[in-house]
Amino acid sequence: MIGAHHYAVQIQWTGNRGTGTSHYRAYGRDHTLTSPGKHQILGSADRAFHGDVERWNPEELLLAALSQCHMLSYLHVALKHGVVVLGYTDNAIGTMAQNADGGGHFTAATLRPQVTIADPAQVELAASLHAEAAKACFIAASVNFPIGHEPVTRVADPASLL
Numbered sequence: 001m002i003g004a005h006h007y008a009v010q011i012q013w014t015g016n017r018g019t020g021t022s023h024y025r026a027y028g029r030d031h032t033l034t035s036p037g038k039h040q041i042l043g044s045a046d047r048a049f050h051g052d053v054e055r056w057n058p059e060e061l062l063l064a065a066l067s068q069c070h071m072l073s074y075l076h077v078a079l080k081h082g083v084v085v086l087g088y089t090d091n092a093i094g095t096m097a098q099n100a101d102g103g104g105h106f107t108a109a110t111l112r113p114q115v116t117i118a119d120p121a122q123v124e125l126a127a128s129l130h131a132e133a134a135k136a137c138f139i140a141a142s143v144n145f146p147i148g149h150e151p152v153t154r155v156a157d158p159a160s161l162l
Contacts, residue, residue, distance in 0.1 A: 009035045011043075030055065059096055063109055065139045066147060067092040070111050074133035078117075083126045086156050087116035110148040120155045127153045 015028025029045035030052055045051030046059055056064075067090045078085045090113045098104040117126045130151045134140055140147050 007035075009033055015044075025050065028052070059094065059106075062106065062143075063092050063094040066094075066109055066137070066143070067111055069137040069139035070130075070133055070149075071113065073136040074113065074115070074129060077129045077133045077136060078126065081125060081129060083122050083129065084118040085115055085126075086118055087114075087154075089114050106143070106145045108146050108148065109143075110150060112150045112152075114152045114154065116154045116156050118156055123153050123155060127151055 011031055011033055013031045015030040017026060017028055019026050021027050029050060031043045033041040033043050041061075042055040043061070044053075044055035044057055046057040047053045051057055071088055071090060075085055075088065090111055092109065092111045094109040095107050096104050097107045113130070115126060117123070130149050134147065134149060
């Protein structure tokens with residue numbers, strides 16, 4: 001190991017409706033996530049678990065972390081290989097299986113990055129770099145379920161480069 005990096009977040013539950021957790025439907029799942037120097041994130045549970053659909057839930061945050069990590073890894077790998085990336089979006093999806101005892105786990109995630117590059121001669125190279133980026137992603141290396149990749153590589157319109 002080259003070195004350790006440490007992270008800190010604070011979670012504060014804001015869902016006490018006056019009687020705490022006196023009953024399953026008596027409390028809200030709302031909470032805030034903060035970290036020094038950053039904007040807060042409003043969190044809740046998934047709607048299926050009585051959460052607020054207008055707030056981020058942990059399952060979405062996990063999927064977002066996978067997608068964000070892959071993107072950042074891909075951009076770095078592309079730079080190393082001389083591929084100029086001009087645009088990147090991802091429409092990631094994930095599946096969680098709930099157990100009879102109320103627990104659950106993710107069974108799969110699929111990242112679907114759409115990458116726009118400058119050089120038409122590098123389309124194959126750009127597409128192949130997703131494998132290297134997947135190996136470099138710290139978050140992907142930390143989960144125990146398969147992560148699929150369905151990348152699409154496009155070339156920017158030459159007129160847009162002027």
